[in-house]
Amino acid sequence: MPSATASPTQTKRGSSNPFIAFCQSSIGKKIIVGVTGVYLIVFITGHLLGNLEIYLGQDHVNAYAQFLQGLGPILWLERAILIAAVVIHIVVTIQLAAENRAARPQKYAHYNYQAAKPSSRTMIYSGLLVLCFVIYHLLQFTFMTTNPEYRHLEDHLHRHDVYRMMILGxxxxxxxxxxxxxxxxxxxxxxxGFSSVVQTLGINNQKVSGFVSNGGRWFSWLIFAGYVSIPVSILIGLIK
Ligand code: HEM
Incomplete structure (x- = not known):
């Protein structure tokens, strides 16, 4: 009979391979989610810095896009790692959520729901919405399936006119x-995600946990402001 009281830190199928055993343990899964999350944050920050070049003008943006394309195998390696990070981040998060639900005593189920912050309850939904956005975003700007006319945009140096593509979009x-x-x-x-890291690592020091949580909050909304400034600047005609 399966044990309803099994601890979430308990490995279901014990493996003699230490790496597999680590990946199957609850703490190992949390670390995997954290590490892939950090990789995704690095990508999101780098992508934002690249996109902010739009404020420097058409030439900068198009030169940067051409530079990235010119990286060839390195770009494909980065893309492969990115896809792997997204898939692992999602699969392991779903596994953890299922394990936690299974291990949660029935009588506390209602209490836990009440106590959880709204952002915590909607974490999976916000993640899935972001995933849907990224799929659309790739179809729009990378594969240009939604807007095939973008494929023919060229600047005076015959480079793909990524700048004009963003303006039109x-x-x-x-x-x-x-x-x-x-x-x-x-x-x-x-x-x-930053608040979760504090919990996962069990940081009890109030100064450190406050620094990570508050710093993470500031950082996240700075990322929001940076990205949103681009469509807003285009809509109000600041960039044309
Ligand atoms: C205002 C916001 C954004 C703008 C203007 C923007 C712009 C672009 C452009 C122009 C490309 C195509 C680059 C090229 O092929 O030359 C691109 C690709 C991409 N963007 Fe964004 N992006 C934005 C937000 C985001 C966000 C929030 C994410 C992730 C959550 C994201 C993830 C990606 C990914 C994964 C690619 C594909 C990269 C590759 O082909 O290697 N973007 N973006």
């Missing part, structure tokens, strides 16, 4: 609104 209020909403959910997801 965000001049549509509905697209800009969709991006702003998605980036809001991304910031909420990141902000809560």
């Amino acid at each position: 965000f001049q549509q209020p509905i697209i800009s609104l969709f991006y702003a909403a998605a980036i809001f959910f991304l910031a909420a997801h990141l902000s809560h």
